[in-house]
Amino acid sequence: MKVGVPRALSYYRYFPLWKTLLEGVGAEVVLSGPTSEGLLENGVRHCVDDICVPVKLYYGHLMDLAGKCDRVFVSRLVSVEKAENDTYTCPKLIGLPDMVKSALEGMPPMVEFVVDIQNRSLKSSVKKVGAELGAPAATMRRVLPEALAVQELYEGELLKGVAPEDAMRKVLGKNGNGAKRGRHAAINKHAKEINIALVGHEYLIHDYFISHDLPSKLARLGANVTYMTQVPPDVIERELGHYGGISWSYEKELLGSAAHFLGRSDIDGVMLVIGFACGPDSIIGEIIAREVITEASPPLTTLVLDEHTGEAGVATRVEAFVDLIRRASRKKR
Amino acid sequence: MKVATPHMGNAYIPLSALLSNLGAEVIIPPRPTRKSIDMGALHAPEFVCLPFKVNLGDNFRALQMGADTLAMVSGMWACRFGYYGRVQHQILRDVGYEFDSVLLGRDGLAPVYNKFRDTVDGNLLLGWVHAVRAFKRKAEAMDALEKLARKIRPFERGRGSSSNTLAQGLELVHNAQTLKEINAAREESLALLRDIETETGGPEPLKIAVLGEIYAVLEPALNFDIERKLGEMGIQAYPVMSVYKWLFRPLKIDPSIIVDERLARRIAKPYIAYVLGGEEHQTITGTIRAGRKGYDGVIHLYPFTCMPENICRTILPRIEKEFDIPVLNLCLDEHASPTGVATRLEAFSDLLNARRRKNAK
Numbered sequence: 081m082k083v084g085v086p087r088a089l090s091y092y093r094y095f096p097l098w099k100t101l102l103e104g105v106g107a108e109v110v111l112s113g114p115t116s117e118g119l120l121e122n123g124v125r126h127c128v129d130d131i132c133v134p135v136k137l138y139y140g141h142l143m144d145l146a147g148k149c150d151r152v153f154v155s156r157l158v159s160v161e162k163a164e165n166d167t168y169t170c171p172k173l174i175g176l177p178d179m180v181k182s183a184l185e186g187m188p189p190m191v192e193f194v195v196d197i198q199n200r201s202l203k204s205s206v207k208k209v210g211a212e213l214g215a216p217a218a219t220m221r222r223v224l225p226e227a228l229a230v231q232e233l234y235e236g237e238l239l240k241g242v243a244p245e246d247a248m249r250k251v252l253g254k255n256g257n258g259a260k261r262g263r264h265a266a267i268n269k270h271a272k273e274i275n276i277a278l279v280g281h282e283y284l285i286h287d288y289f290i291s292h293d294l295p296s297k298l299a300r301l302g303a304n305v306t307y308m309t310q311v312p313p314d315v316i317e318r319e320l321g322h323y324g325g326i327s328w329s330y331e332k333e334l335l336g337s338a339a340h341f342l343g344r345s346d347i348d349g350v351m352l353v354i355g356f357a358c359g360p361d362s363i364i365g366e367i368i369a370r371e372v373i374t375e376a377s378p379p380l381t382t383l384v385l386d387e388h389t390g391e392a393g394v395a396t397r398v399e400a401f402v403d404l405i406r407r408a409s410r411k412k413r
Numbered sequence: 414m415k416v417a418t419p420h421m422g423n424a425y426i427p428l429s430a431l432l433s434n435l436g437a438e439v440i441i442p443p444r445p446t447r448k449s450i451d452m453g454a455l456h457a458p459e460f461v462c463l464p465f466k467v468n469l470g471d472n473f474r475a476l477q478m479g480a481d482t483l484a485m486v487s488g489m490w491a492c493r494f495g496y497y498g499r500v501q502h503q504i505l506r507d508v509g510y511e512f513d514s515v516l517l518g519r520d521g522l523a524p525v526y527n528k529f530r531d532t533v534d535g536n537l538l539l540g541w542v543h544a545v546r547a548f549k550r551k552a553e554a555m556d557a558l559e560k561l562a563r564k565i566r567p568f569e570r571g572r573g574s575s576s577n578t579l580a581q582g583l584e585l586v587h588n589a590q591t592l593k594e595i596n597a598a599r600e601e602s603l604a605l606l607r608d609i610e611t612e613t614g615g616p617e618p619l620k621i622a623v624l625g626e627i628y629a630v631l632e633p634a635l636n637f638d639i640e641r642k643l644g645e646m647g648i649q650a651y652p653v654m655s656v657y658k659w660l661f662r663p664l665k666i667d668p669s670i671i672v673d674e675r676l677a678r679r680i681a682k683p684y685i686a687y688v689l690g691g692e693e694h695q696t697i698t699g700t701i702r703a704g705r706k707g708y709d710g711v712i713h714l715y716p717f718t719c720m721p722e723n724i725c726r727t728i729l730p731r732i733e734k735e736f737d738i739p740v741l742n743l744c745l746d747e748h749a750s751p752t753g754v755a756t757r758l759e760a761f762s763d764l765l766n767a768r769r770r771k772n773a774k
Contacts, residue, residue, distance in 0.1 A: 127727075128723050128726050128727050129744075130717050130718050130723060130744060131723050131727075156686075156687070158687050165489055166489055166490075168490075168491035168690065169491075170491070170720065171491050171492065171689040171690055171691070171720040171721050171724060172720060172723070172724065174491065174687050174688075174689055175685060175687070175689050175693075175721075175724040177686070178684060178685050178686060178724065178727075178728060179724055179727040179728065182684070182727055182728040182730065182731040183727045183728075183730075196687075325489065325499070325519065326489070326496075327489035327490060327491065327495070328491070356460060357460050357718045358460075359462070359493055359718060359719075359720040360493070362458045362459070362460050362461040362462075362493070362718075363458070363461065363493050363496045363500055365458060366458045366461075366500050366503075366504070367496075367499070367500060367503075370500070370503045370504065370507060371503060384459070384460075
């Protein structure tokens with residue numbers, strides 16, 4: 081059986097787990113192609129107008145899979161951490177399968193992967209998917225620890241600062257996700273003088289079509305890029321102690337890592353990358369800009385991406401930001 | 414203490430009764446206007462939802478009128494509304510205003526309860542009991558008046574007479590002090606509404622359910638008073654939510670609201686499997702019910718980029734087909750114009766009339 085996985089949204093978080101699981105139970109994994117103009121256009125056409133770009137991209141990737149597989153793998157992230165208070169992800173991630181079911185016609189039947197850690201463990205969610213695909217209990221007993229181990233390995237790579245798709249190749253093998261060679265080989269040639277931290281959802285920053293390859297752009301301008309995924313969870317937790325009261329798990333990561341970077345003296349600038357019409361980020365961006373920043377903080381800029389953002393617009397803003405940081409550091413000397 | 418809250422339909426009537434009974438001076442900002450919304454939009458994040466901008470504009474007005482305390486509900490939900498108070502008050506402080514925040518829900522009930530220790534004469538608990546009773550009585554009176562006016566409006570002989578009488582009645586209720594006076598004001602206003610000259614015997618008016626994001630449905634400044642507009646076009650409007658329901662839902666004291674909420678969740682379950690934090694269950698269930706009851710159509714209102722309602726909007730076309738009920742989606746933001754909305758409403762009512770004629774054949 082072929083199971084299609086869209087290369088969007090939670091792919092960047094959970095793909096190693098999914099792939100090990102699906103292949104372990106005897107399914108073949110078909111990934112949608114890398115984001116392209118046609119794919120995005122297709123997504124935009126079938127989506128409600130004022131929804132955020134990542135969801136539009138998700139639609140595009142799903143439609144790319146139609147006809148190529150027997151089942152499509154759709155994730156529903158309800159809560160992704162165990163906490164005392166209620167925690168959620170964005171409503172769109174909670175309602176994603178509901179939207180897809182109603183909006184897209186002619187899609188293969190869905191395999192729903194529900195992550196609701198407040199109410200059930202990740203293990204039981206994985207087991208449920210296995211059962212849905214008809215895997216016997218004995219197979220699941222073998223596959224489950226394997227899948228969780230690969231996922232842990234992957235998260236370790238992310239912590240080291242490897243970009244998601246490169247990290248996937250590392251843990252899954254060369255053809256693990258069908259993406260091209262490591263992006264950072266070419267970039268590392270340039271000398272690095274300044275440190276810029278990128279804060280934003282990985283499905284935006286690391287979808288190099290929609291972000292116009294932001295990390296490489298920065299690297300080419302001589303910036304050493306630090307990703308949000310490099311901030312360990314305990315540091316985020318500590319930072320959140322000062323700015324608590326947020327229920328969106330992924331936005332907590334944004335806020336915590338932004339606060340961490342804005343308090344570090346070796347970081348010269350922080351870029352907050354958000355998608356247009358992203359609900360939680362419109363609030364979190366404001367909280368970061370108003371509650372976290374102090375006189376001593378490095379400069380912060382916000383880059384808003386949408387399906388119309390032109391490459392030149394992104395390049396201009398990135399260059400201006402880097403120039404500003406350079407000038408400031410010259411002055412200091 | 415001079416307290417102000419942002420507007421939400423006629424919620425200011427019970428809310429000011431509550432606060433003034435607690436000994437606070439209540440500042441009621443003027444209803445949101447283009448100018449106050451622009452003021453809010455200027456200082457708000459770019460693509461936050463419209464209610465944030467409208468509320469922020471109200472808060473600006475209130476502070477300019479001398480309010481020294483701003484009250485707002487807040488919570489840790491999946492919807493952005495829970496963070497309004499926190500972010501808005503920070504924005505206002507950054508602009509340079511100084512004031513006290515009362516965020517109901519964020520730090521539990523105790524701080525809000527104790528806030529009024531100095532302003533209440535005598536026993537604090539007794540003060541709260543009196544205040545909540547006046548609040549409840551006024552909310553009920555307001556709800557009864559709104560309901561009756563809604564029923565009469567499509568049949569009124571003089572255009573606008575029921576809306577004008579409703580405004581008079583609400584003013585009477587608002588000015589009433591004791592429980593006795595509130596009851597008298599309610600009866601008097603209801604009588605005034607019943608006295609409105611009506612025309613009956615015409616064709617049965619179109620029945621349209623109005624639903625969607627709660628603020629967009631209930632705040633006339635946002636939806637260009639759609640309820641009145643529909644009524645004056647001779648259409649019977651059925652809003653799925655009401656200010657009364659919105660105020661009493663979190664208090665969990667009215668059993669009919671609790672039952673209604675549970676039922677709505679159950680009916681919406683096949684379409685939305687998990688709670689999204691907004692009015693999604695009411696939107697989905699409202700549309701299904703409108704189809705089942707044989708209404709002519711549904712108007713779905715939501716602010717630009719509203720997260721739960723965007724998901725509903727994706728799902729509604731499926732319900733539209735399954736239950737054979739036409740839905741008009743109206744997305745509202747600070748750039749929406751009354752003419753644009755009016756044109757769409759007229760076109761929608763024309764379509765519904767044509768559909769009715771066709772079905773009658």
